[in-house]
Amino acid sequence: MRPTAPVLLSATLLIAATGLTACSSGSGDDPDTVRISFKQSTDNQIRVMDKYLASMKTQFEKDHPGKKVKLVPIKAPDSEYYTKLQQMLRSPKTAPDLVYEDTFLINSDITSGYLKPLDSYLAKWPDWNQFIDTAKNAAKAQDGKTYGVPDGTDTRGLWYDKGIFAKAGIKTPWQPKSWDEVLDTARTIKKKVPSVTPLNVYTGKPGGEQSAMQGFEMLLYGTGTGPGTTDPLYDRSSNKWITAGKPFKDALNFVKTVYGEKLGPDVSDALDPNIGTRVRGELLPKSKLAINLDGSWLPQDWLKGSGHEWPEWSQKLGLAHMPTQNGQAPGKVSMSGGWTWSIPSKASNPDLAFEFIKTMQTKANAQKWYIANSGIAVRKDVAADPAYVKAQPGIKFFTDLVASTHYRPAYPAYPKVSTAIQEAMESVTTGDSSVEKAASTYDEQLKTATDGKVITK
């Protein structure tokens, strides 16, 4: 024991010393540096945002002499990005000055007190009037204050491979009128072109919000009749969440059919957390996937200089809107979300952070960003600019969908509801449980997630 005691003592002193120095060097103290956290793609070849922010940094540092921008990328799949961000937001030591927030989670983070209301800044910023109203509401909390500046929105639809359709003898342009038509087309492709995956619908927990929004909700919101009438997830009159009724089960049944009949990717691939990256980087460009239910932003991966350059995509792929269940009015369905730039409540340089938002959101810079990330404009001046509309094939198709799109009930409980949806999807995808069982498990989880604020309709 004896000879070890001095060693132990010096070791403890060493640990104590390093611990103390680590404490004293908080990284957010520099009043001239604005620290920005954003989600970096898990695909090393996709650096659209990195490049855009790097150019914004140069511009900002030139316009604000003496000020510095420090980019703090978080490289993680969606669900892990949020977790890491929330942990950073909890403490003033780690909170960045500016964060990139998904609108599906923003209300939850607002409720936690992680974000700062921006109203006083927005009131003095003339450009805010250029934002369309739905976008202004994207980050407006139940307290009526606004907590984020949106940098675009998105819509969703069906991407299909014209080459595979030709081989299967299906006429293009293709526009299915109902779910059955989508499934029938997939069945035909499975029979005629057996070497490809007929239809991809994101599913399960590994895909996170991608499964819930591009997958399940694109189905669920197509069971009703048009936007703004009834929300199949949340009842706005009673402020309660809706349990799994027939629409919910129908949507689950669609997922079950896709994977049960092997119309989708192999289940083990579908449940791989990197399925999204594979679809965009490999399956679509290499003509291994016939129909893909996905978002408007896909071309950002295929633009010049983005790693998987594929300029011919607009000749090879066709676009169709997702039909409602039985073709009921308005005939098509889309979901919209988007991301916003927000300032953490524990940020040390909020004023400088808002200056950076202003730099990113000049008309020219915003337009540059929409085009770089295949985003849908939320600024009226950009949307009206012919240069934007013509910048990319597909922009018109997806911008037109804004008229018939739906927004998620992005209340604080939503992220948990979304997880419950993903679990229900996953259990029918793997065949672990029937649609009925999955729906009743969802009901139970919904009760826990929303503190019993549920209603049966």
Added chain:
Amino acid sequence: MPPSRGDHQVKPGRGGVRRPLTRALPLAPSLVLLLLFLAGPIAYCAYIAFTDLQLTGQAHSSFVGFDNFTAAFRDDAFLNAVWLTLVFTVLSSLIGQNTLGLALAALMQRASKTVRTVTGAVVVCAWVLPEVVAGFLLYAFFRREGTLNAILDWLHLPTQNWLFTLPILAVSFANVWRGTAFSMLVYSAALGEIPKEITEAAEMDGAGGWRRMWHITLPMIRRSIGTNLMLNTLQTLSVFGLIWVMTRGGPGNRSQTLPLFMYEQAFQKSMIGYGTAVALLLLVVGSLFSLVYMRLLRSEA
């Protein structure tokens, strides 16, 4: 280290209380640090387990008593995780690492020096690898285009995606692969301690290999078995990285052991309070196992 046996017998009465105190003085800083960095967080965790603290979606947390614990026992996913944790522990630790480690150690006693060195090096290699690296290696082994299927294909046997069809078996195998070295080292040391005369005498009396193992070797290394089981079990109960890399607890919840369940509740569903309660329950499971093994050790001593 030189033996210091004499120390204990020197003048037991003199300075009775004082001397141990001065002797313990150098330990004080580490004691303080232990209290601060080990006991502190544990106490804080124990406190959080009784609150409804969330990572997001909540302005203030409040004390909820035993709600998290009762919720756990009513949660099918929790019970599923408990069951899978037991399967994982029994398969990979009790049966796999322990038995295989003993078998390897016993075989190596008789093997030539070269064989012993090579086997030892290979097995220890697996143990030295970081958990995540081991996870990736075994993921590559079991995945659909992986090594195992390549071999099966070559033998004209049917292939399948093992991580999908038999996830809990695949991760158990991975843990055996990784952890057997430790048992092997423990048992090699223990077997080396058995006096040659006893084994030889038994051999003279006509006892075969199995009988010698059962009646002489095993009783003599009983203490090592107890220690080894305890360390193995505790290590296996807390395995996270290996399973996370290989299956993330999926497909569905079919390889979701308690540490993964806890991670999902605390960090993916933001329910820190509930996740911490589950962590405490895991601690209880661990101490139950330890108690059983301690019993085993004590009855022999």
